[in-house]
Amino acid sequence: MSSVFSLDGRVAVVTGGARGIGEAIVTGLLDAGARVHICDRDEEAGRATADRLGAAFVAADVTDSASVAAAFERVAAESGRLDIAVNNAGIVHNGPSEDLDDTDWRRVLSVNLDGVYYSCRAAGRLMLAQGSGSIVNTGSMSGHISNRPQPQSAYNAAKAGVIHLTKSLAGEWASRGVRVNSVSPGYVGTEMTQRGMDNVEWRRAWIEGTPMGRVAEPREIAPAVVFLASDAASYCTGTDLVVDGGYTVW
């Protein structure tokens, strides 16, 4: 495919690629021609998904900066380069903020914000050295609005942080060939949202709050990531592409 959307010959890594939105992103990148490495702390699921889709697997826990750096360096050493890093691993914690303990706050921030920074830094070092690269972080509409009815202040704060971290790195690295963007999904049907979808009150609020009247399937998020990863987005950096069925317009 000789198209600006083609990722032929590009080497990609996707954190949290073992399942859910990450798995759909892996599929989208493979379809566009990239060689994709799933990077996940769940080794069993990650390897199984990689085998099924025709991707490679590398283990890392994004909260451990040395582990992420080693994983990304291994991908670059084995493939000769790293062109695309999708920093997507994330977790959620729901609970009233007045009752949140330090451990829950730190756990969410450490995966969703520290982990994205460590992954950006690891990818950025490799990409700046080669003079090119595209980083796409998974943000969330929760970085723009505060969800209801479920309280999740740590998650929302971390995702706002991801969106602004993305803009900060974009400004620093633009002149050296590295683009940094984010994609912010609305509600997507994955393991992360299963508890909410099973709760009648939450499910109703989520669907009624979305102009399109439904949650997304993971495959509806992936094309936005493929676009930002590709040369089609050659003039995009620091952009947050919201894919939320219209949730943030109300």
Ligand SMILES: NC(=O)c1ccc[n+]([C@@H]2O[C@H](COP(=O)([O-])OP(=O)(O)OC[C@H]3O[C@@H](n4cnc5c(N)ncnc54)[C@H](O)[C@@H]3O)[C@@H](O)[C@H]2O)c1
């Ligand atoms: N599902 C939604 O409605 C929704 C909406 C907006 C944004 N997001 C974001 O999309 C991303 C993916 O979410 P999902 O719904 O697919 O979740 P998911 O729970 O289905 O998958 C998350 C993946 O991340 C991996 N992971 C978690 N912690 C990790 C760590 N410390 N190191 C390495 N891997 C780790 C898990 O093993 C899993 O494979 C997250 O950043 C999430 O915040 C999800």
